[in-house]
Amino acid sequence: MSQYRARVFVTLKPSILDPQGRTVERALSHLDHGNVSGVRVGKYIELTLDGERAAVEAQLRDITQNVLSNPVMEDARWELEEAAAQTDLEPA
Amino acid sequence: MSQYRARVFVTLKPSILDPQGRTVERALSHLDHGNVSGVRVGKYIELTLDGERAAVEAQLRDITQNVLSNPVMEDARWELEEAAAQTDLEPA
Numbered sequence: 233m234s235q236y237r238a239r240v241f242v243t244l245k246p247s248i249l250d251p252q253g254r255t256v257e258r259a260l261s262h263l264d265h266g267n268v269s270g271v272r273v274g275k276y277i278e279l280t281l282d283g284e285r286a287a288v289e290a291q292l293r294d295i296t297q298n299v300l301s302n303p304v305m306e307d308a309r310w311e312l313e314e315a316a317a318q319t320d321l322e323p324a
Numbered sequence: 325m326s327q328y329r330a331r332v333f334v335t336l337k338p339s340i341l342d343p344q345g346r347t348v349e350r351a352l353s354h355l356d357h358g359n360v361s362g363v364r365v366g367k368y369i370e371l372t373l374d375g376e377r378a379a380v381e382a383q384l385r386d387i388t389q390n391v392l393s394n395p396v397m398e399d400a401r402w403e404l405e406e407a408a409a410q411t412d413l414e415p416a
Contacts, residue, residue, distance in 0.1 A: 271369065
């Protein structure tokens, strides 16, 4: 059984107004960062899953769609990578 | 002058308690996802910057450290890529 580290990105759908992003954009503009636009604030979630890759992928898809995001208003995508194995590499 | 799309990831430092992550973890455990651990909830911010690459990188470093994150409690990292150019490619 392996251990996987997942990263989930949740963003508001492009058609949904993002007041938090607008506020950040206005603040940046007042701080002499007038060349910044299109600020969108989303969520970034890291989690660790134990199991076989195929099962973990299916589980992560389910969690991302049904727990971590609201598919009506949000887009979600995820990345999965095997966590570094705990091997005992002896120095030569 | 080019346009760049930046993605900023802000996470609580590992030593800082993450109650939101703990709550998600507990909810998942009640939903038969007991193999999930180490849930950390952070922020994911997308923004567009106009300018030359070197200047934009310096600006983004400043924005990430001083506006989008609190360096006392949070780690922040960012990615930058040139936005797709608006070229008029004629079909052959």
